[in-house]
Amino acid sequence: MTMLSVAEARAKARTRLRSSMSTWATQSDPVVVEIALHPPTEKQVLEDQAVAMEWAGTWRKVAAPEASDSKPENLNSPNIDWAQRSWARVGRQQIPLRLRLRTPDAVANFVGGDEARWWRRLRDRTATIRSRFDDQHAAASARVKDVVANNEDAAACVDPLVSAIRAHAKRILGLAEAEFATLLDVVDWLRDNPVGTLRPRQLPIRGVDSKWFETHRSLVTALLEATGRPEAVDVLDAEPRIRLRILDPELIPSGLSDVTAPVTQLSELAIAPRLVFVFENLESVLAMPDWADAVAVHGSGYAVDNVARQAWVHGARVIYWGDLDSHGFAILSRLRKHLPHVNSTLMAEGTLIDHKDLWVQEPKPHTGVLPELTGTETRALARLRAEGDVRLEQERIPWATALAALKATAASAGESADASNKSSASQGEPTTSASEPAAPRRAQG
Template sequence: MTMLTVAEARAKARNRLRSSMSTWATRHEPIGTSPDEGSEVSAPTAAVVEIALHPPTEKQVLQDQPAAMEWAGSWRKIASPDAGGSKPENLSHPVIDWTERSWARVGRQQIPLRLRLGTPEAVANFVGGDDARQWRRLRDRTVTIRSRFDGQPTAASAITAHTKRILGLGQAEFDTLLDVVEWLRDHPVGTLRPRQLPIRGVDSKWFETHRSLVTALLEATRRPDAIDVLDAQPRIRMRILDPSLAPSGLADITAPVSQLSELTIAPRLVFVFENLESVLAMPAWTSAVAVHGSGYAVDNVARLAWVHGARIIYWGDLDSHGFAILSRLRTHLPGVKSTLMDEGTLIDHKDLWVQEPKPHAGKFPELTGTEARALARLRTEGDVRLEQERIPWGTVLDRLTTSVEELGASTKKPTTSAGEQG
């Protein structure tokens, strides 16, 4: 095996620092220090990082003795071979474990065996550069957060989850962030719009950018109730397909979920489509409403009070995300029936398949056997997808009619041309 160079060891340590810095920064007691005064412990502790240096064999030394000597010298510059001696190890610096080899043709040689970095600071000192600066910034800001909020160890989860954001803040931004969290903790303000926050320099745009971190730190201070800043309410696009249900003749509506939920309508059938164009193309249909599910925002459909008294038909893309969305909707509305999301539909339109760029690899327990088989088939075929807008509209209307009949919903078949209403 090739001798590990200093540059190669630094690369390994750099990767470890990047992947572990949030964990190291949020440990309750600094690694390698005593818990009382923060002074260095005198006895060696378990290394944070150990890297084998792969010293040469006698045969390798004989093949290129100058290279072997240069390699050993490069490690001698990193740290002196004093491991195991009487002097305590300096845990903020790299430590090299040396071993003595007695070779017949080369003689006795002190050989560097492994690199030990006993603390995150030792890792940073060895790595250097921007990565070391990033570590020290995160370390210092973690200490600041804990000191500002009474040493809350629960801040660890917030820091770990938002490490990148914390590191990306300028010093002034970071100071403002802590001021906001502290103010909100000490001055509960209840439910406000972001624009109403009475904190100088903090407007709706600032809060939109930093809300998740502010919320996480408030939870860490055990005051998640300190503020409930309202987002703009999600809006839903819907079409009332039966003119007799339309309030004042208004059939095509986009409004906040809470307002749509208060409509005094009682449709017997609700179509939920992932694709907006499909909603807009729907013909008149007795006692029916078509709602745009908006992908993963489909949860909002379940917030419409009048939906719960209707039969519901869902149609999404025949791909992994379409089934994920369907499964998600069923957690709120268990009686949802899918249409055009079966293996037969997939195979019948094979010429219209495209590749799914980022397939969902999860499992969806709310799927029926038919749906699960379709999902398995599209995965077997290489993560393909059949976008709903590619299916001929005549085929769609025929299948929707069949699905309604299978539900036993007492509604009439469409009688007008596609998109005539609204």
């Protein structure tokens, strides 16, 4: 068996520190990390005595056999179990058997580097949070002790502050010192002051604005819930907005053609388009020509759910066009959960292959399963991944190519509607078509 080097033991301890950091920071139970050093046998020593002696010497520098581990100050230092071997041909030797790190600080001290700094920061910030909200923490801790004393299931009674810190340890760790201080001030203030429906801009806390609150809201909410005041975070964020281009002026006689408005207000718009284009690229929305009975909507990425909240969308045919990459398909899948009748365009394998010279690498691809995709879309996604997570950005496709595809998809999506219109026409009802761009009908003065 290979002797474990100091570097290899340090790597093992580093992995353990990374995976256990949030647990260790929030528990009072003792922590001992033991790592077997796999010392050599007499036969192995004889095969290369110099290497064996050098190996033992490196561990002696970490913690010599003579070092006393009984003093409290030594608990945060590495400790090694040494054993004396009396070998016939090598003689009496002190051999390191096992590395013992008896506290999280001992693990951090042995590991060193960034991980040690991260541990100390999380340890100190956890202590600060628990001290700041000591009244709630004390009550929860007392309840946990009662549970244990009565042999109840301790898992049924988890300290909510501990749960919050563990769930958000990475975010707590990543805050700059000023941000962390502001976080505590915000939680303190919201806990003690009922806010009703204040805007983030109205909070009387230095350094807090709507952007800060949007970034840190989940962490603030978790800590407030841990203090027993989940309702205290009733602070309003700005309502998301949607940009809409009305491609047929007759849909809204006022002449308004380019609208950006809150989601709820836009849903009340008195329009009834027969065709809705949803694009992820704003330039594509702005480039759209006049189109009878049609509108173009900027999807805004994963906020595409907001498109489905528009009342006037549900009675229309919907065509989605996004970047030809994993996230584009994830957004399409998300939209189709709310609007099952959505058709996609330019999101097939053929489009990808035809524009191979325009591919770029997708930095952080989506890896989840997307069951709402059609067979054609699923094959295109598989090809993207097989080619090494490439992407074809929407705006890189020539506009003439894009417009031709939009016309074809609109015509295909409108076939069933046209059949319905013919049936209506036989009963004397007027018919129109939203399959192609056209100079829209304009009201006569």
